[in-house]
Amino acid sequence: MTKPIEFKAGSLTAMSAIVRELDNVKLSDTLHTMLGGLGEFFAGEATIIDLSQLAKAPERADWPGLLSLLRRYGLQPVAVRHTPEHLEDSARKAGLAVLAADAGKMSAERPAEPKPAATPTAPQAALDLTPPTGGAPTMIIERPLRSGQQVYARGGDVVILGGVSNGAEVIADGSIHCYGPLRGRALAGAQGNTQARIITTSFAPELVSIAGVYRTFERGLPPNLAGKAAHAVLRADRNGQHSLNIDALKLD
Structure with missing residues (x-):
């Protein structure tokens, strides 16, 4: 029974x-x-x-x-x-x-100093609500990030060699470098670093953010950026207000 x-x-x-x-x-x-x-x-x-x-x-x-x-x-x-x-x-x-x-x-916490070449198999990033206190090695992700997966490079940059799928999330206190399709969400400068950047060889995200300044693409990607190599950076105006600029990159 x-x-x-x-x-x-x-x-x-x-x-x-x-x-x-x-x-x-x-x-x-x-x-x-x-x-x-x-x-x-x-x-x-x-x-x-x-x-x-x-x-x-x-x-x-x-x-x-x-x-x-x-x-x-x-x-x-x-x-x-x-x-x-x-x-x-x-x-x-x-x-x-x-x-x-x-x-x-x-719990599935990420170590305070992530090892290079570590790829999570499930959402595993620890949410640390304080600024980084020192430099950290660059986190290198060798395989694609699938939907539902998440990484957080605390205190440093992250390099993704295999791309980011829709529904995946990449967070870094430094810059994000993606040498594949960047879909999903990418948040650089998570602790307020306005010098952080997002660089990808194929731009197709749901959201990009640098130091809390973000853009979403519910209405579609600009034709000059969709699937193209692109570079996102903050630029300050005369009043010190930051805006998020995304430009196509020429790789040849």
Whole structure:
């Protein structure tokens, strides 16, 4: 007889949101800078709030406000870990599971210093809500990024040799170099680096962003750019306001 419910051991691949300050105003500003204010960016990914690097624990935490902020960008918070003891009860009341500090099986965090030639097989980028503190090696992705996959080059550039599919996401604190079709979403200068650039041999993205200044292409790509080698860069006017310029590149 088939049972109406059954339990089996399993694992959950989840985004880690590394939160160093429980100040929702500062977190909102940081997310806006990183993601250009684009709502639903993460498309419903399960998320664990990681407080292991919390600078100073407040007496109270506005969990509902934090959950609402993360959900605004398409994250689905399910748990919190490394939680200060006096904040555990309020986290549970907000609907979060409080994990033990070593409950790492539920998370698929990217190492702080990614190894070159590492290609994720599922969304695995850790969302770090603080600026980089030093240089990082260039991340090199040798295979194509498929729909639903995501990489984050924290503190440096990313080089993609095989292209980016629709529905995939590339985020870098530095520049993005794509030597194949660039589809999906590409966000360079994620921590506010206005000198970052996006360079590709075949321009066909859903969205490009540099330091929070972004462009989308719901109405189609400009004919002079579609499928062509292109270069995206920020340019400042006399008032210091940045605009995102995308120009075709001549490779011959």
